[in-house]
Amino acid sequence: MDYIITDKTVSPPEHAPYYSEKFVYLPHTYMINSYLQPISDRNFKRADFGLPEPTPYPSQEGNAFIFCSFNHSYKIEPVMFDVWIRILMQVPDSVLWLRRANTDAEKNLKAEAEKRGISGHRLIFSDKLPSKSGHLSRLALADLALDTRIYNGHATSNDALWAGLPVITLEGGHFASRACSGFLKAVGLSELITHSLKEYESLAIRLAREPEKLIQIRQQLSKNRLTEPLFNTPHFVKNLEQAFRQMRALHISGRQPEQITVEDSLNMEIINMDIPVYKTINVGEAMQKAIAYHQSNEREKAEDIYRQVLAAYPDHPDALHLSGVAAYQRGEYDEAIRLINKAIQIKPTDASYYSNLGVTLKSRNKIDDSISAFQKALELNPDYPEASFNLGLAFQDQGKTDEAISSYQKAISLNPEYAEAHNHIGNIFRDQERTEEAIAAYQNAIRINPEYAEPLSSLLFQAQLACEWKTVEQTAAKLADLSRQYLERGVKTPETPFSTLTMYANPARSFEIAGTWCKEIARSVAPLPRPLPGTERGDSPCPFR
Structure with missing residues (x-):
C-alpha cells in the first residue's frame, strides 16, 4: 500500500514513522459523509426509550439531563467509565443512555456503576432501531454525547453531529483516539475537544449546568452541519479527486510515493525435473521415513519418497493418500481429490482417507460432499475426534450451528483436550452474540x-x-506477553491490529503490530506481475521487507 487518505488531526506529521504508507492529507477530514442522509420525522418521546420525563425541548430547565454514548460496548473501558460516573454524580437526575450491544455488557456496566456509587437504573440501554433515519431522529432526545477514549466514535460521532447532537471528545495519541477531534474541527466546534480527563469531565458538567450555553452550541451545530466541510459531500469529492490526480502525476513521472497535501478546492523459468524410478525399494522403511519428513514439515523430501514408492508400486494406498495430503497442502485441491479417491478405491476401509478427502472437498467449497466424507469416516471409526471436528467445521460453513456444536462436543468427549473444538464453539457463540458462553468456550x-x-x-x-x-x-x-515473543521472532502477533487500537493509544505499538500482520499477508499472496508500460505498478503488496 503506497498511500493512506488522512488528515492532519488524525495523522499529524510527527506520526509518519508509525505508518508504512505516505500521508495524503485532505484539507479538513479523511472521512466522507453523505449530506443526503434522511432524518425521520417521527415524533419520538423520551418515554419511548425508557428515558426520564418530562419531555420538553432538551436542555430546558426542569428536564432530566440525558448524556448518551451509542458507541459499541467494546470501546467502553474503566478509565473513561470512571469519568462518566463522576459526571453523573455531579449532575443530579442525569442519566447515561447507551446502546444495548448484549445483555452481558448491560449487566456488567450496571454492576460497575453500583460499585462506584451510582444506581444501575441511571444507565439506560436501547436496542438498535430498524432504520438509521429513525436512530438519527431519536438522538434529538439526548442533550450531550460523550465520546469514548481509546477508540473514538467514528460513524457514531458523525451520526450524532448530523442529527444536531453535540459530542465532547478527548483527543488522544493515535488515529483511533483522534478521529472525533478531526470531525469537530471540520464542523466548526473545536471548543468541544478536550486534552485531559479532567478537562473532559469539567466540560461535560459545565454544559449540563449551563443549558443556555448548550442550546447555543446546538444552534451553532444546526447551522454548521449545512455549511462547514464535515458534511459537504461534493466538496469532499472534489478534494479527493485532486488527491488522486496528484498521486497519478507522481506515478507517471516515475517518482516514488511521497507525502501529498491537497490544497482545498472547496520472468519466471520453468524447471523440469525427471523423477527417478526405483524398482527395488523397501516400502515399509521408505514410508516410515517419508512420514517422518512430512510430520516435521519437510514436505518436499516426503513427496520425493512417495513418488519413488508409487513409481515402483502405483497402487500403494498410503503413498497415494499421503501424496494427496501433500497436494492439498500445496493448494492443488483437484489433484489431492484425485489421489485420495484413488487410495479409497484401493482401500475403502480407512477412516483417515475419508476424513482427509472431506477436508479437501471442503476447500473446494463442495460442502455437501465433504459432510458425506466425514460421516463415512465416522461410520468406519466412531471414535475419531478429528473427523468429528472436521464435520463440525463443514456444518458451520453451512450455517447449521446446532449440528456444528454437536460435532465439536463429540470431538471434545473423545478428546477433552481438543482446544480447537472449544475455540470453534466459542466462535459460534460469538457470532450468535451469546457473549458469556463464548467467553467460557474461549x-x-x-x-x-x-x-x-x-x-x-x-x-x-x-x-x-x-x-x-x-x-x-x-x-x-x-x-501482550505472547505478542512480545512473536515480535522477537519476527512473526505475526496474536494481538491483532484492531485489538491494539482498542487497548492502547500508542501509535508506535500499533505500527509494530500491524507490520507483522502485513508481512504475513505479503507472504500469503502471489506476487503481482511486472507492469506493462503505462500500467499500475506491480510492487509487492506490502512495504515490509
Missing part, C-alpha cells in the same frame, strides 16, 4: 493451551463487549 481453549493465540484474541474482544474488565486486563496482559 477460556476452555486457553486452559488447554495457554498460548493458543486465536481464542486469546477473541476472548479479549468478547470480554470488552461484555465489559468484563478483569478478564480484559488479564487477557490483554497475556496477549
Whole structure:
C-alpha cells in the first residue's frame, strides 16, 4: 500500500514513522459523509426509550439531563467509565443512555456503576432501531454525547453531529483516539475537544449546568452541519479527486510515493525435473521415513519418497493418500481429490482417507460432499475426534450451528483436550452474540493451551463487549506477553491490529503490530506481475521487507 487518505488531526506529521504508507492529507477530514442522509420525522418521546420525563425541548430547565454514548460496548473501558460516573454524580437526575450491544455488557456496566456509587437504573440501554433515519431522529432526545477514549466514535460521532447532537471528545495519541477531534474541527466546534480527563469531565458538567450555553452550541451545530466541510459531500469529492490526480502525476513521472497535501478546492523459468524410478525399494522403511519428513514439515523430501514408492508400486494406498495430503497442502485441491479417491478405491476401509478427502472437498467449497466424507469416516471409526471436528467445521460453513456444536462436543468427549473444538464453539457463540458462553468456550481453549493465540484474541474482544474488565486486563496482559515473543521472532502477533487500537493509544505499538500482520499477508499472496508500460505498478503488496 503506497498511500493512506488522512488528515492532519488524525495523522499529524510527527506520526509518519508509525505508518508504512505516505500521508495524503485532505484539507479538513479523511472521512466522507453523505449530506443526503434522511432524518425521520417521527415524533419520538423520551418515554419511548425508557428515558426520564418530562419531555420538553432538551436542555430546558426542569428536564432530566440525558448524556448518551451509542458507541459499541467494546470501546467502553474503566478509565473513561470512571469519568462518566463522576459526571453523573455531579449532575443530579442525569442519566447515561447507551446502546444495548448484549445483555452481558448491560449487566456488567450496571454492576460497575453500583460499585462506584451510582444506581444501575441511571444507565439506560436501547436496542438498535430498524432504520438509521429513525436512530438519527431519536438522538434529538439526548442533550450531550460523550465520546469514548481509546477508540473514538467514528460513524457514531458523525451520526450524532448530523442529527444536531453535540459530542465532547478527548483527543488522544493515535488515529483511533483522534478521529472525533478531526470531525469537530471540520464542523466548526473545536471548543468541544478536550486534552485531559479532567478537562473532559469539567466540560461535560459545565454544559449540563449551563443549558443556555448548550442550546447555543446546538444552534451553532444546526447551522454548521449545512455549511462547514464535515458534511459537504461534493466538496469532499472534489478534494479527493485532486488527491488522486496528484498521486497519478507522481506515478507517471516515475517518482516514488511521497507525502501529498491537497490544497482545498472547496520472468519466471520453468524447471523440469525427471523423477527417478526405483524398482527395488523397501516400502515399509521408505514410508516410515517419508512420514517422518512430512510430520516435521519437510514436505518436499516426503513427496520425493512417495513418488519413488508409487513409481515402483502405483497402487500403494498410503503413498497415494499421503501424496494427496501433500497436494492439498500445496493448494492443488483437484489433484489431492484425485489421489485420495484413488487410495479409497484401493482401500475403502480407512477412516483417515475419508476424513482427509472431506477436508479437501471442503476447500473446494463442495460442502455437501465433504459432510458425506466425514460421516463415512465416522461410520468406519466412531471414535475419531478429528473427523468429528472436521464435520463440525463443514456444518458451520453451512450455517447449521446446532449440528456444528454437536460435532465439536463429540470431538471434545473423545478428546477433552481438543482446544480447537472449544475455540470453534466459542466462535459460534460469538457470532450468535451469546457473549458469556463464548467467553467460557474461549477460556476452555486457553486452559488447554495457554498460548493458543486465536481464542486469546477473541476472548479479549468478547470480554470488552461484555465489559468484563478483569478478564480484559488479564487477557490483554497475556496477549501482550505472547505478542512480545512473536515480535522477537519476527512473526505475526496474536494481538491483532484492531485489538491494539482498542487497548492502547500508542501509535508506535500499533505500527509494530500491524507490520507483522502485513508481512504475513505479503507472504500469503502471489506476487503481482511486472507492469506493462503505462500500467499500475506491480510492487509487492506490502512495504515490509
